[in-house]
Amino acid sequence: MAFLEVKDLQVYFPIKGGILNRTVEYTRAVDGVSFELEQGKTYGLVGESGSGKSTTGRAIIGLEDITSGQVLFEGKDITDKKAKNKNFRKDVQMIFQDPYSSLNPRKRVLDIVAEPLRNYEKLSKQEERKRVQELLDIVNVSPDSIFKYPHEFSGGQRQRIGVARAIALKPKLIIADEPVSALDVSVQAQVLNFLQEIQKELNLTYLFISHDLGVVKHMCDNISIMYKGRYVEQGSTKDIFENPQHIYTKRLIAAIPDIDPRNREKQFEFRKEVTKEYRESFNNYFDSNGLAFGLQSISDTHKVALPEKG
Amino acid sequence: MWKFIVRRLLVTFPQIVFLSVLVFVMAQFMPGDALTGLIDPNISPEALEIQRERLGLNNPWYVQYVDWLGGLVQGDLGQSFRFKMDVTALISERVMNTILLSLVSLIFTYLIAIPLGIISGRYNDSPLDSAITGYSYLGFATPIFIFALVVLWVFGFMLGWFPTSGSVAPGLDAGSMEYYISKLYHALLPGLSIALISVVSTIQYLRSEIVDTKQKDFIITARAKGASENRVYNKHIFRNSLLPIAAFFGWEITSLISGTVFVERVFSYPGMGLLFLESVTGRDFSVVTALVLLFGIASILGALLSDIILSIVDPRIRIK
Amino acid sequence: MSNELLKIKNLSTSFRIGDEYYAAVDDVTLTLNKNEVLGIVGESGSGKSALAFSVMRLHTKAKIEGEVLLNNQDIVTMPKSKLDKIRGDEMAMIFQDPLTALNPLTPIGGQIEETLFLHNRKLGQQGRKKRAVELLDLVGIPNAERVFEQFPHELSGGMRQRVIIAIAIANDPKLLIADEPTTALDVTIQAQILDLIRELKEKIHAGIILITHDLGVVAEMADRVAVMYAGQIVEIASVEKLFENPLHPYTRSLLNSVPVEGQDTLHVIQGVVPSLKNLPREGCRFAARIPWVDASAHEENPTMHEVESGHFVRCTCHEHFYIPDQNEEKGEQSNGIS
Ligand SMILES: Nc1ncnc2c1ncn2[C@@H]1O[C@H](COP(=O)(O)OP(=O)(O)O)[C@@H](O)[C@H]1O
Ligand SMILES: Nc1ncnc2c1ncn2[C@@H]1O[C@H](COP(=O)(O)OP(=O)(O)O)[C@@H](O)[C@H]1O
Ligand code: SF4
Ligand SMILES: [Mg+2]
Ligand SMILES: [Mg+2]
Numbered sequence: 006m007a008f009l010e011v012k013d014l015q016v017y018f019p020i021k022g023g024i025l026n027r028t029v030e031y032t033r034a035v036d037g038v039s040f041e042l043e044q045g046k047t048y049g050l051v052g053e054s055g056s057g058k059s060t061t062g063r064a065i066i067g068l069e070d071i072t073s074g075q076v077l078f079e080g081k082d083i084t085d086k087k088a089k090n091k092n093f094r095k096d097v098q099m100i101f102q103d104p105y106s107s108l109n110p111r112k113r114v115l116d117i118v119a120e121p122l123r124n125y126e127k128l129s130k131q132e133e134r135k136r137v138q139e140l141l142d143i144v145n146v147s148p149d150s151i152f153k154y155p156h157e158f159s160g161g162q163r164q165r166i167g168v169a170r171a172i173a174l175k176p177k178l179i180i181a182d183e184p185v186s187a188l189d190v191s192v193q194a195q196v197l198n199f200l201q202e203i204q205k206e207l208n209l210t211y212l213f214i215s216h217d218l219g220v221v222k223h224m225c226d227n228i229s230i231m232y233k234g235r236y237v238e239q240g241s242t243k244d245i246f247e248n249p250q251h252i253y254t255k256r257l258i259a260a261i262p263d264i265d266p267r268n269r270e271k272q273f274e275f276r277k278e279v280t281k282e283y284r285e286s287f288n289n290y291f292d293s294n295g296l297a298f299g300l301q302s303i304s305d306t307h308k309v310a311l312p313e314k315g
Numbered sequence: 316m317w318k319f320i321v322r323r324l325l326v327t328f329p330q331i332v333f334l335s336v337l338v339f340v341m342a343q344f345m346p347g348d349a350l351t352g353l354i355d356p357n358i359s360p361e362a363l364e365i366q367r368e369r370l371g372l373n374n375p376w377y378v379q380y381v382d383w384l385g386g387l388v389q390g391d392l393g394q395s396f397r398f399k400m401d402v403t404a405l406i407s408e409r410v411m412n413t414i415l416l417s418l419v420s421l422i423f424t425y426l427i428a429i430p431l432g433i434i435s436g437r438y439n440d441s442p443l444d445s446a447i448t449g450y451s452y453l454g455f456a457t458p459i460f461i462f463a464l465v466v467l468w469v470f471g472f473m474l475g476w477f478p479t480s481g482s483v484a485p486g487l488d489a490g491s492m493e494y495y496i497s498k499l500y501h502a503l504l505p506g507l508s509i510a511l512i513s514v515v516s517t518i519q520y521l522r523s524e525i526v527d528t529k530q531k532d533f534i535i536t537a538r539a540k541g542a543s544e545n546r547v548y549n550k551h552i553f554r555n556s557l558l559p560i561a562a563f564f565g566w567e568i569t570s571l572i573s574g575t576v577f578v579e580r581v582f583s584y585p586g587m588g589l590l591f592l593e594s595v596t597g598r599d600f601s602v603v604t605a606l607v608l609l610f611g612i613a614s615i616l617g618a619l620l621s622d623i624i625l626s627i628v629d630p631r632i633r634i635k
Numbered sequence: 636m637s638n639e640l641l642k643i644k645n646l647s648t649s650f651r652i653g654d655e656y657y658a659a660v661d662d663v664t665l666t667l668n669k670n671e672v673l674g675i676v677g678e679s680g681s682g683k684s685a686l687a688f689s690v691m692r693l694h695t696k697a698k699i700e701g702e703v704l705l706n707n708q709d710i711v712t713m714p715k716s717k718l719d720k721i722r723g724d725e726m727a728m729i730f731q732d733p734l735t736a737l738n739p740l741t742p743i744g745g746q747i748e749e750t751l752f753l754h755n756r757k758l759g760q761q762g763r764k765k766r767a768v769e770l771l772d773l774v775g776i777p778n779a780e781r782v783f784e785q786f787p788h789e790l791s792g793g794m795r796q797r798v799i800i801a802i803a804i805a806n807d808p809k810l811l812i813a814d815e816p817t818t819a820l821d822v823t824i825q826a827q828i829l830d831l832i833r834e835l836k837e838k839i840h841a842g843i844i845l846i847t848h849d850l851g852v853v854a855e856m857a858d859r860v861a862v863m864y865a866g867q868i869v870e871i872a873s874v875e876k877l878f879e880n881p882l883h884p885y886t887r888s889l890l891n892s893v894p895v896e897g898q899d900t901l902h903v904i905q906g907v908v909p910s911l912k913n914l915p916r917e918g919c920r921f922a923a924r925i926p927w928v929d930a931s932a933h934e935e936n937p938t939m940h941e942v943e944s945g946h947f948v949r950c951t952c953h954e955h956f957y958i959p960d961q962n963e964e965k966g967e968q969s970n971g972i973s
Contacts, residue, residue: 026322053821159907189678189848189908194892194901201900216821219851223894223901260826262851264893266874269855276826532735535693540750540802541723544715550749555740630740630786 006080007041008210009178014038014074016064034060036234047211049225051218057234058214062180066097095125098171102183104163108155114166115151121173140169143203161192165199172203180212185220197224218261222246230254235297240307250309252290256283316633319626327619334611339380342604393601402605406587412482413586415498417571419506420513424567427510428517435518436525437548447518454515459574463508463581470504477504480583505582509574513567520563524556561624568617572610640842641667641810646701648689650911656698657911659685661866672843674857676850680908682866683846687814691728692718705810724754726810727803732819733795737787743798744783750805770801775831793824800831804839811841817852829856850893854878862886865908865920872946882942882953884925919950928952
């Protein structure tokens, strides 16, 4: 039994139109995505903006209505609304991209971090405060700051306060939606290191959403590449970076700027080649609607979206 | 754009239905009813009852509503008990006066508000801006009839430049050139009074739009292109700030309406507003109801008009 | 000498907070040669945009001291009418956020034509339109004729950035300033825009100041790099030198915090960029963020030193501590250095 299993997930958003403002079409934000997560590992979800990464994360945690498909957490179907799985909601938490808007500016740090505790655990004021201070200690924010407001902290600190809130209920899975995209490299390093530390301590599983392949490469054990609501490739970090198969994956990798100025010319040439290949072989990798095909296994760990043979 | 306009029109219809229900309910809740003010208090209760029955005043509310609505559609707004004439006939004469007055004050409003708003916004926090903003606070705080009284006293009585009451000089042939000029002449002073107050919100709205637009990134782009400061203001800031003013137009109409009510009173200007006040005091409820309905429809149409204007001028709506 | 396009001398740009002025750009001296790409890197808040805006004289409320000489004409003191002639013609700018940098109510064509109209009156209406379409073509916009008629909201972020570039290069500027031109874009679009800038550079022979916080972008694009921290330039060198032999502790920290192959823990710079009001003005602005540097290394008021030809670094601290390479970095961190 997989820790988290997502089966053929679809999330469609209606597009309203016409005189009567009725649904005329759907945005297929997530269009048939399947994957499995193993406990204690980090899974990267990469793609350009609008590819459906956030919607996937939000659908898993129940913030978005699922059009069809299943999400099984420790074997239990959590898309079944009737089953009201309270444990699941404790066990899965989310960290958001923007540390400036994801914390309520009118609430004190104490109230922000204690919010999930108040929903799920009955604690006395003393106990609650103690727990919040412990949590702040874990995320390296001074426990004395419980009465401060978010604006009194830097971006990195805010993001860590967001993390403190996310880990308050000792979750098993954290969905991190671009947790460092809004931060400077130096601060980004701080948050990434810290996410790795608490992962070891708490045996956390991450679904790590990002558009930055460099960061994903550093953080993740497995990576899925998403394009227009579908997966184009899925594999171990090694599979993806050393043996990318899909032309879209290659293009993403080629687009990462090389940090060594001596490789400049080589990098340009490489990018030019990949762009050329992308243009020329587009039809071999995408269907007539410009969407990815279904995933085909090419090794135990590695799957690529290719047209079915035959 | 067409879809937007049609959809917007479709929304207007239920609005008007809702308004009619509201007005009808309001009429039902008015103290007494159409008969109360009309009839000799010494009449016997039985006779009164007969009268009520005859006028349909004892029917269930929905029957009365349907009757009333049916009448409306045919242009029958009921009878004025005070003037003993059809409300429709009574009102139509006044409506034209009020429309004229509104137009005049609308023109005054924009004539005054746009330059002042532009100055205030462009040179924000300068002494000139402070003066204009100071006037705005005065305007916000002062009831309109006090303004109207001051204007009337200064320009009408002290300086004697304008007539102080009525909508047209007596003895002129309706339809003659002199007649129309006199009508316009009579509308100027009350129109100005309304404008002096209604400019206030437009000035402030325009000012804040300009102050806001000034800080937009595309203004920096314009400067970086080498546009002179005057060009930046004329071609980019003002144009973009005047657009929301179009959206403000509907609100303007609503404020004009409330303006006419008091100003017509002060200037004894025979329009809908004056009639409204007289009818309220005279408990001429069918007239009150009809006027409230008309005022309501005017505001709804005003809002409709501004949305349509906006959809024509704003490419973000136009191109959809 | 004749190769020098822009010379910034002792430039300070101060903003008023309360009753006092605080320098966001503090005594910056830089030169840019013709045909050269100068990268400026630093964390957000270090004063990069404030510097770029000062060169274009786009600040409306700042106090500016020093000189900005573009082909020997001082931008800081020239009359406004002269400035208007130069902006958009001899010097132009590309902005960070393509979603807000275009006027939402004017068609794309009109926005390009405006800059043509302002600097080239000889071009008639027909000429302007023809040139605008050419420019759209040049920056790689498909269907240029159609896009000419469209409004900004009808285009994607990447396309809008191309339009902004088209506006900037419309009059073949000699100096092009790009303030984080790809920060708001996806990596694939970023790569395309960078390619475009590089291509255009060959065509229009402009000197380019490329501002970014992304060291990868600098590594790919710049000929020389200036590292900015707290309003000052702390190191300046050719791109190869800077990446090979970074000397200022801030430069090294920045480079080390980028994830690279085979690194478990990333290097962290302590603390954050102080806010403008709280910038230390005495001594070294960076001292608080490297507590591991021995006090004896600190210079009283660190100044720029030329270490080798063309490689300048603020302070002499690099002489006092040993700079470990990537592999040793880990050991260094466990000594409490990170
Ligand atoms: N609440 C929503 N209503 C309608 N469309 C949405 C909504 N949320 C996302 N979308 C659309 O779904 C697609 C995927 O969006 P998202 O999951 O946010 O992408 P990503 O996180 O990869 O940038 C986009 O086209 C977006 O416009
Ligand atoms: N108009 C302004 N008024 C006051 N402070 C400003 C203004 N513009 C920038 N600053 C401050 O100056 C410093 C440098 O800002 P900026 O040049 O935008 O940095 P960067 O572009 O490197 O991120 C920051 O502390 C910022 O808050
Ligand atoms: S050693 Fe020099 S550069 Fe480093 S912190 Fe001290 S004074 Fe600043
Ligand atoms: Mg997202
Ligand atoms: Mg900036």
